[in-house]
Amino acid sequence: MNKISIMLADDHVVVRESIRKFLEDEDFFQVVGEAGDGESAINMAVKLKPKVVIMDIDMPVINGIEATRKIKKLCPECAVLILTAYDYEQYVYALPEVGASGYLLKDVSGRELVNATHAVCRGESVLHPAIAGKVLKRLGSIGKPEAENSDFLTGREKEVLILMAAGLKNKQIANKLFVSVRTVEAHMGNIYSKLGVNSRTEAILAAMKKGWISLNELNQASNSLNKNNIQ
The missing domain is CATH 3.40.50.2300 (Response regulator)
Structure with a gap:
């Protein structure tokens, strides 16, 4: 091997x-x-x-x-x-x-x-989830991020994006949403396309800058994951 x-x-x-x-x-x-x-x-x-x-x-x-x-x-x-x-x-x-x-x-x-x-x-x-939260706080401190394009994401794509930002891997996201890994990958492909990016890091940072993820949403997701110990 x-x-x-x-x-x-x-x-x-x-x-x-x-x-x-x-x-x-x-x-x-x-x-x-x-x-x-x-x-x-x-x-x-x-x-x-x-x-x-x-x-x-x-x-x-x-x-x-x-x-x-x-x-x-x-x-x-x-x-x-x-x-x-x-x-x-x-x-x-x-x-x-x-x-x-x-x-x-x-x-x-x-x-x-x-x-x-x-x-x-x-x-x-x-x-790292702590990095995502710090970036959101930074964005909030320098003014309200633009959010006029957030309707481009479907509800499920938004869920996937938030879980990505909370630090979950594809399989963990699939388990959390009760879908297949392939379905998660399809949603991620759509998110990348709508944001004009090619990676998780770029997608998370771009979504934060656009105001598509709020600090409250990220905190709620992280708290839920910690409580339920998602594997």
Whole structure:
């Protein structure tokens, strides 16, 4: 079986060791390289061409955002998953621009990291629920977002969009709505088309900017998921 190649970029050795252990406990993954600064991460990615780069933001020499930009320019086939302790809005808004496939905070569990890595390998994007909520608060603080186009979404598409923003994967959304994964994927395709985007991250951020998702709706969805422990 050909394993999925992963490269780690984090300036803390103990963090890299922990991530490596979580990933290599899975039969599907193999960590092929580790970098302790942004410049080394760029050079290593060009040399090794891993399927996924798991990237911290706060690193020496070149920060993770700029390193991601350069990696995606030099190795567009590499998926970059940001894993950081920082949830600053400017980093989140940079995601589509630099080409990152997702943004997770370091409070995620090992299983969540594994699932997210699988997701970006499939071409999906992931966004930590706390990030989505922070972006919504930011948008609310700078003025009421436009919402005149929200009628373009059907009721079910809106449900899928909110659950995406709350951090659920396709199978979890399907279980929550009592539909098939294929039906969820069809709804997601419609959402992408209506928003003019190509990924989960872009869809969530675009919907927030347009006011198609409210902070109250996201909080309600997250509370419901926590209460019911959706798998």
